[in-house]
Amino acid sequence: MYVILLAGHYLRTKYIALVSIISITLGVATMIVVNSVMSGFSCEMRDRIKGILADVIVETHSKDGTAAEDTLVLMEKVEEVVGDKIDAMTPTVEIYGMMSFDVAGHPFHRPVTLVGIVPDSKNRVSPMAENLMTRQAIYKNGELVLPPLRDPALPLNWDLTPEHLERRKDRAYEMQMREQMSVEFGSTSTVPGPIQPVSNEVDAEAASLDPFLVPAALESSEGEESESSDPFSNSADPFNSGAAAEQQDPSQPLSARVFVGAGLVTYPYRDPQTGEVEIGYLVQPGEDVNITTIKTGVPEPARFKATVADVFKSGMSEYDSTLVFCNLEELQYARGMLTGPDVSHPHDNLDWRNGQITTLQIKLKDYQDADEVVRRLRSELPSAYFAVNTWEQKQGPLLEAVKVESAILNVLLFLIIAVAGFGILGIFYMVVVEKTRDIGILKSLGASSSGVMSVFLTYGLSLGMVGAGAGVVLGLLFVHYINEIEGLISSIMGHKVFDEEIYYFQKIPTVVDPLTVFLVAVSAILIAVCASILPAWRAASQHPVKALRFE
Amino acid sequence: MRTLPMKPTVPHLCAVALDKAYRKGQHRIPVLRGVDISAQEGEFISIVGQSGSGKSTLLHLMGLLDGPDVGEVRLKGDRIDNLPSGGRDRIRNQVFGFVFQSYHLLPELSLVENVLTPLLIRHNLFSYWRHRAEFREQATEIIERVGLTHRLRHRPSELSGGELQRAAIARALVASPEVLLADEPTGNLDAHTGSEIMDLLCSLNEDEGLTIIMVTHDEKIANLSQRIVRLTEGRIQELEEAA
Numbered sequence: 154m155y156v157i158l159l160a161g162h163y164l165r166t167k168y169i170a171l172v173s174i175i176s177i178t179l180g181v182a183t184m185i186v187v188n189s190v191m192s193g194f195s196c197e198m199r200d201r202i203k204g205i206l207a208d209v210i211v212e213t214h215s216k217d218g219t220a221a222e223d224t225l226v227l228m229e230k231v232e233e234v235v236g237d238k239i240d241a242m243t244p245t246v247e248i249y250g251m252m253s254f255d256v257a258g259h260p261f262h263r264p265v266t267l268v269g270i271v272p273d274s275k276n277r278v279s280p281m282a283e284n285l286m287t288r289q290a291i292y293k294n295g296e297l298v299l300p301p302l303r304d305p306a307l308p309l310n311w312d313l314t315p316e317h318l319e320r321r322k323d324r325a326y327e328m329q330m331r332e333q334m335s336v337e338f339g340s341t342s343t344v345p346g347p348i349q350p351v352s353n354e355v356d357a358e359a360a361s362l363d364p365f366l367v368p369a370a371l372e373s374s375e376g377e378e379s380e381s382s383d384p385f386s387n388s389a390d391p392f393n394s395g396a397a398a399e400q401q402d403p404s405q406p407l408s409a410r411v412f413v414g415a416g417l418v419t420y421p422y423r424d425p426q427t428g429e430v431e432i433g434y435l436v437q438p439g440e441d442v443n444i445t446t447i448k449t450g451v452p453e454p455a456r457f458k459a460t461v462a463d464v465f466k467s468g469m470s471e472y473d474s475t476l477v478f479c480n481l482e483e484l485q486y487a488r489g490m491l492t493g494p495d496v497s498h499p500h501d502n503l504d505w506r507n508g509q510i511t512t513l514q515i516k517l518k519d520y521q522d523a524d525e526v527v528r529r530l531r532s533e534l535p536s537a538y539f540a541v542n543t544w545e546q547k548q549g550p551l552l553e554a555v556k557v558e559s560a561i562l563n564v565l566l567f568l569i570i571a572v573a574g575f576g577i578l579g580i581f582y583m584v585v586v587e588k589t590r591d592i593g594i595l596k597s598l599g600a601s602s603s604g605v606m607s608v609f610l611t612y613g614l615s616l617g618m619v620g621a622g623a624g625v626v627l628g629l630l631f632v633h634y635i636n637e638i639e640g641l642i643s644s645i646m647g648h649k650v651f652d653e654e655i656y657y658f659q660k661i662p663t664v665v666d667p668l669t670v671f672l673v674a675v676s677a678i679l680i681a682v683c684a685s686i687l688p689a690w691r692a693a694s695q696h697p698v699k700a701l702r703f704e
Numbered sequence: 705m706r707t708l709p710m711k712p713t714v715p716h717l718c719a720v721a722l723d724k725a726y727r728k729g730q731h732r733i734p735v736l737r738g739v740d741i742s743a744q745e746g747e748f749i750s751i752v753g754q755s756g757s758g759k760s761t762l763l764h765l766m767g768l769l770d771g772p773d774v775g776e777v778r779l780k781g782d783r784i785d786n787l788p789s790g791g792r793d794r795i796r797n798q799v800f801g802f803v804f805q806s807y808h809l810l811p812e813l814s815l816v817e818n819v820l821t822p823l824l825i826r827h828n829l830f831s832y833w834r835h836r837a838e839f840r841e842q843a844t845e846i847i848e849r850v851g852l853t854h855r856l857r858h859r860p861s862e863l864s865g866g867e868l869q870r871a872a873i874a875r876a877l878v879a880s881p882e883v884l885l886a887d888e889p890t891g892n893l894d895a896h897t898g899s900e901i902m903d904l905l906c907s908l909n910e911d912e913g914l915t916i917i918m919v920t921h922d923e924k925i926a927n928l929s930q931r932i933v934r935l936t937e938g939r940i941q942e943l944e945e946a947a
Contacts (some may be wrong), residue, residue, distance in 0.1 A: 154832040155824035163813035257714045594808045598875075599767055599797020600825045601790060701808065 155595070156604060160611040163584070164619070170612075173580040174620030176573030178675050181624025182631060184566045184673045185665075189632045191559045192669075198555070201468045205476065206544040207243070207278045207514030209526050213538055216248055218490060218511035225506055227513060227534075231589050234533045235515075238522045241277035244482050244510040245270050250446030252417065252477055256435050263417050265477045267446055269484030271505060272299050276309040278516040281478075285412065285463040287438065311410035311462045311480055318406070318437035321460075324440070325404040357571035407441060408500075409459035409483040409520040415466035416474030436462050444479070448489045449509065457487045481505040567676070574680040577616070585609060592692050593700025594600040606693035613685025617678035629665065637662045714781045716915050717766060717883050718742030723774035724761055735761045737938040738775070739835040743883070746913040748906070750926035753935035759919045760887055762935065766917065767800050767885045768792045801876030806889035807868040809860040815871050816856045821844045832905050846874045850904060866897035873904060884908070886918040890925055902928050 163170070169579045213219055217225055224244060227409035231242065253262045276282050283289070291298045302314045311319070385545055409493065418436040423429070430693040434440060438461050448455045459479060466473055482503035485491035491508025493501040517523060530541040545552060585592075631638065639661060643649045713904060724736040743749050749909075753759040764770045766777055777785040784795055799895040801822075803807075809818045823839050824832060832839070842858040847853055860868060869889060876884055886905065890898030906928055908914045918929060926932050932940040 154827055154829050155821060157829065158812075158817065158824060159812070167814050385813065590808065593809050595812060595821075595825070596793075597767070597796065597802050597804075597808075598822050598825055599793050599795075601793045604825065698764050701769070 155600065156608050156611050157400040158606050160615055162354040162648045163588075163608075163612050164615050167584060170580055170584060170616055171225075171619070174579050174616050174681065176576055177570060177617065177620035177681060178624040178627060180566065180570035180573050181621050181673055181677045182628035183569070185625065185628030185670055186631050186635070187562055187566060188669050188673070189628075189663040189665045190635070190661060191555075191562065192664040192666060194557070195552075195555050197662040198469065200473075202544060202548055202551075203279055204279050204284055205467050205469065205472050206547065207518055208523055209529060209530070209532065209543055210363065210512060210547060211515065211539055211541050212247070212512040214532065214540060215538075216511060218509035219538075220245060220509065224339065224508065224510050227510075230533065231513060231515065231530065234529050235526045238517050238519070238526055240516045240518045241274060242513055242515040243271055243274035243278045244481065245514060246481060246488070246490065246509070246514045247276070247511050248446050248484070248488065248502065250444055250477070252411075252413065253443040253445065254418075254436050254440070254599055261435060264475070265414075265417065266475045267444065267476050267484060268476060269481035269505075270478050271481050272309040274309065275478075275514070276516045278444070281465065281467070282307075282309040284465045285309075286415070286466060287317075287463050289466070313439055313460070313462055315404055317437070320437065321439035322404040327455075340497070346399050397536045398654025405460045406439070406460035406462070407458055409444075409487070410462040410477040410480055411442065411444070411459045412463045412465045413442070413461055414466050414473040414476045416470055417477070418461070418464060421687075434464075436461055444477070444487070446488060448487075449488070455487045455489070457483070461548045481510075482508065482593075485509065508663050518613050526543075559614070570677055570680055574684040577613070577684040579685060581609070581613065582691070584612075585688040588692070589695060589700050589703040592695045593697050593703065596695070596697035597701060602693040605695075607687045609685055609689030609692050610682060613679065613689065614681050616685075620681060621677040624677065625670060629670070632665055635663060713851050715742035715778075716747070716780060717917070718778050718779065719762065719766055719772075719775065720917065721775040722762065722772045722777070724758070724765060724767055724770070724772050729803045735938055736765070736772070739767075739935070739938070739940055741917055741933055741940065743917055745915055746909070747806040747931065748909040748916045748929040749918070749934045750929040750933055751917065751919045752921065752923065752926045752932055754921060755881045757935045758938045759921075759935045763885055763917065763919045767802060768796055774819065776921065797822055798879060799882050801879070801881035801884045803869070803872050803876050803886040803889045807860070807865075807892075809868060809871060809875070811860050814857050814859060815852060815863070816840075816843055816847065817849060818860065818871060819875045819878050821875060826879065843874075843878055846878050847871075849877075864897075865893050866900060869893060869897075869901050870904065871938040873901070873908075877908070881914075883915045883917065886916065888920055888924065890920070898922075 154693050204345040211227075228242065228244065232239070239246050246267075248264050251262055252265045256260070283305055287302040288307075289385050290301050301317060335694060355616075413436065418434060420433050420435065422431055422433050424431045441458050441460050443456060444459050445454055445456050447453065465476075465478070482491060482505045485505055485508035486493075486500060486503055490510075491501040491503060494507075503511065515526070517526060523545075527541050527543055529545075530539075534541065595605055596602075637651055716765075719739055719741045722736050725732050725734040727733070731867075732902070739758075739762055741751075741762070751759045751762060759851045761770070763771050765785070768777070771785055775785075775935055776783050779795070780798060784792070787795070796802075804941075809815075810821065813821070820839060820843050823842070827835070844853070844856070848855065850873055852867060852870055852874065855863060855867060860871070863871065868891075873889075884905075889905065890901050893901060905916060905918070909916050909930075916929070918924050
């Protein structure tokens with residue numbers, strides 16, 4: 154009984170010991186904050202990777218993909234083998250390529266990875282719609298600057314927003330005016346692109362009947378009359394290459410559409426007036442880019458023009474600076490993996506089901522089944538042609554790196570707490586020396602050595618609990634208010650500590666894992682108890698008479 | 705209530721041929737050289753001697769705070785100095801009450817908590833919790849007996865020397881000991897306060913028949929006891945009846 158009473162009294166009266174456990178408090182708080190932020194980052198990163206990749210990926214070893222007739226066979230086979238565990242799957246074609254565009258007459262070329270996708274099933278496999286810029290609200294300094302241009306819940310498709318369509322029309326008109334001027338005044342045009350002569354009314358009518366106009370674009374456009382009367386049609390352009398048949402009203406988007414990664418077409422710059430970091434666009438949705446890739450078989454270059462339908466920003470810079478999503482059938486057509494049923498109009502009525510694919514992305518009902526699914530698919534699909542992996546296996550090195558980083562950080566921080574343990578040991582030893590006479594008194598009153606030892610062990614335990622408890626509270630509060638704290642520090646230091654344009658986060662993501670918090674607290678308490686063992690043992694082994702004489 | 709010893713031949717507490725030496729470096733410094741002393745039940749004995757005569761060491765040996773090199777300590781005829789440490793701890797807690805020259809109260813505890821310490825040590829959490837009201841009452845009664853009722857909640861640092869010694873006596877008495885061992889109880893007090901403390905000890909001896917063994921160097925104080933044992937250089941010099 155006296156053990157608890159004395160330990161309690163020591164806890165309340167020995168401020169020096171309370172000071173000594175501040176180190177434990179800080180260590181625990183730091184560990185909780187660091188772990189929460191790191192797991193927040195890693196969760197966010199996993200979400201983002203999953204937003205681009207799928208749970209399980211079946212891909213051909215060859216970049217030429219499956220045989221055309223095997224696409225449906227493969228999908229049926231997968232359905233047959235693991236259909237009960239599959240939530241959704243989507244076919245894709247992945248290939249390296251180059252994206253080129255002009256900005257103010259300067260050509261830009263970007264190496265990219267082209268991914269041909271089927272929007273609705275792709276969005277079911279990995280919810281990428283939310284990564285598209287037109288579906289995101291734009292914040293600056295935590296304030297809403299621009300609400301989403303369209304409802305994020307709308308199904309994913311290749312449509313342009315009315316705003317971007319309008320923009321495209323304006324640009325097309327501007328272009329036309331310039332060309333007219335250059336023709337009229339005979340000056341050389343600096344505007345890149347084929348010089349297109351002004352057509353007559355007959356051509357305009359032909360343009361309105363152009364079967365290649367995208368129906369969706371027609372529906373969403375309001376000024377159909379002005380388009381049909383648009384004289385700027387080049388279906389009869391003699392200077393155009395093989396793509397001439399596809400040339401059409403430039404105010405209408407092309408049939409090939411792409412989502413381009415934000416890293417490919419944007420650049421951050423510091424506004425000289427406000428000093429704030431702004432985002433500049435090299436290419437806006439609604440503008441066209443040139444895509445170059447290779448055909449199947451003999452690696453001949455394949456070129457096509459595509460309209461940027463949207464810009465996506467997943468937050469994984471690796472993806473945002475390399476990926477270009479394209480409509481699957483257009484990519485298949487461009488690479489010679491697919492032709493339309495009508496031989497004279499091979500670009501008509503394309504259906505990806507008749508073409509070749511390189512990858513099948515699968516979303517599972519329960520990710521716990523991933524290993525099972527991979528195992529079954531590996532045994533059922535010919536391993537000479539197909540590789541089956543989970544996204545974690547594909548992203549193994551990255552995830553592993555994050556894990557190692559967090560483990561090392563934990564070890565280092567734990568060493569800090571261990572160092573704090575030595576501080577406690579020292580101060581505890583001091584307390585025991587100071588209490589030598591009291592120990593003698595207790596012994597003369599009949600306290601046993603083990604009783605005296607447990608007084609100091611209990612004292613160490615309660616100090617550890619107070620220190621760790623305060624650390625947990627402090628750490629959790631810090632994590633809870635981390636963004637406010639970041640704002641405060643930023644305003645004191647005058648520049649942003651956590652720049653959302655660098656990290657792609659509006660806020661610092663945190664995930665508090667209760668088990669981690671518990672383990673950190675328990676190990677801190679253990680360290681405090683361990684640090685008090687030696688002083689407590691010394692206290693217990695005091696000779697009562699010598700202790701009583703101690704002044 | 706004064707009780708006569710049941711068996712006068714068996715002393716309440718006795719020391720037989722105690723030898724004790726301390727080591728200081730290579731030198732062995734003998735403190736006690738074959739000391740025999742015995743106290744009958746209800747006796748009040750003073751051990752008188754100069755500084756360094758070994759009187760405090762003798763008291764510590766008899767109170768089991770230290771072990772003798774040679775010799776025995778007997779409580780009612782049973783040897784107690786060779787008991788295992790657990791048994792010695794229990795005897796210190798239940799049989800002896802200690803009073804020291806410099807009071808030795810625990811500075812963190814209030815007066816009443818200090819007085820309760822022997823009971824806190826004796827009982828574990830649950831049995832203390834069950835009897836806590838009883839123990840409190842016991843403590844307040846004894847504090848009343850030593851006249852400190854108005855100081856119950858005070859810390860030792862807020863008490864005067866006389867009050868501290870009375871608190872120490874209350875603590876020694878709370879566990880109803882059989883023998884009170886007092887080491888210079890008036891050593892740090894002025895003559896007036898010292899005589900108050902001595903009055904208290906004498907009345908305890910007379911009214912309750914408490915066996916008291918007191919160490920002092922003050923002849924006047926020693927004369928208040930029933931018997932005086934003189935100790936010189938570790939040997940009993942003479943036994944005499946106090947005046």
